[in-house]
Amino acid sequence: MTLLNIAEICSATRTLGPGQRFAIWVQGCCFNCKGCVSPEWIPQTQATLIEPKKLAEMILSVPGTEGVTVSGGEPMLQAIALRELFIYLRQGRQISIICFTGFSLQQLQSQSDRAIDDILTLVDVLIDGEYIEQLNDNKGWRGSSNQVVHFLSPRHLSEASLFLERKRDVEIHLRHDSALMVGVPTDDFSKSFKRVIDKAN
Numbered sequence: 001m002t003l004l005n006i007a008e009i010c011s012a013t014r015t016l017g018p019g020q021r022f023a024i025w026v027q028g029c030c031f032n033c034k035g036c037v038s039p040e041w042i043p044q045t046q047a048t049l050i051e052p053k054k055l056a057e058m059i060l061s062v063p064g065t066e067g068v069t070v071s072g073g074e075p076m077l078q079a080i081a082l083r084e085l086f087i088y089l090r091q092g093r094q095i096s097i098i099c100f101t102g103f104s105l106q107q108l109q110s111q112s113d114r115a116i117d118d119i120l121t122l123v124d125v126l127i128d129g130e131y132i133e134q135l136n137d138n139k140g141w142r143g144s145s146n147q148v149v150h151f152l153s154p155r156h157l158s159e160a161s162l163f164l165e166r167k168r169d170v171e172i173h174l175r176h177d178s179a180l181m182v183g184v185p186t187d188d189f190s191k192s193f194k195r196v197i198d199k200a201n
């Protein structure tokens, strides 16, 4: 059975792409970008395992969901499970799919990996490249200006400027014993949020 190893989910956000989106952060990354906003999701350890079909059903059952955004962690390390998730989603509805990756599109295309090739046909927008702290210009839905926003389908082409220039905002989702920051934070906000959380702990 194929399982997706996920660190976190947020069933509804407006801070990770156009419209109301279901956000998924996968556990485990092969990069170690300085200033990574989610270092606790870098270790390639087991977090929550879920069947792609179950997750797709969960996503499609949330009222008002227009899209899904996958980040991490490094999504492409779980390409087989991710492909399955995207296929189930699209079988259910023509939902928008945005995916972040630390690999470049060129690196992904040159891997000759069937699952990754299929993912690239299913994703509407791929935001690629490692996060480079010095190139964080605090704009748009990508973490640093070296990252390229690839519109792999025409779905969000008319919103290109939002991906590159949008004023950033974040949502703080309160859980029973924690707070989850959702969105691409500005450099300053990310550091202050970490300080507040560290103090509270």
Ligand code: SF4
Pocket (backbone or CB within 6 Å): 029, 030, 031, 032, 033, 036, 037, 038, 039, 042, 072, 073, 074, 101, 102, 130, 131
């Ligand atoms: S690729 Fe993303 S999750 Fe991985 S270390 Fe870099 S910023 Fe963090």
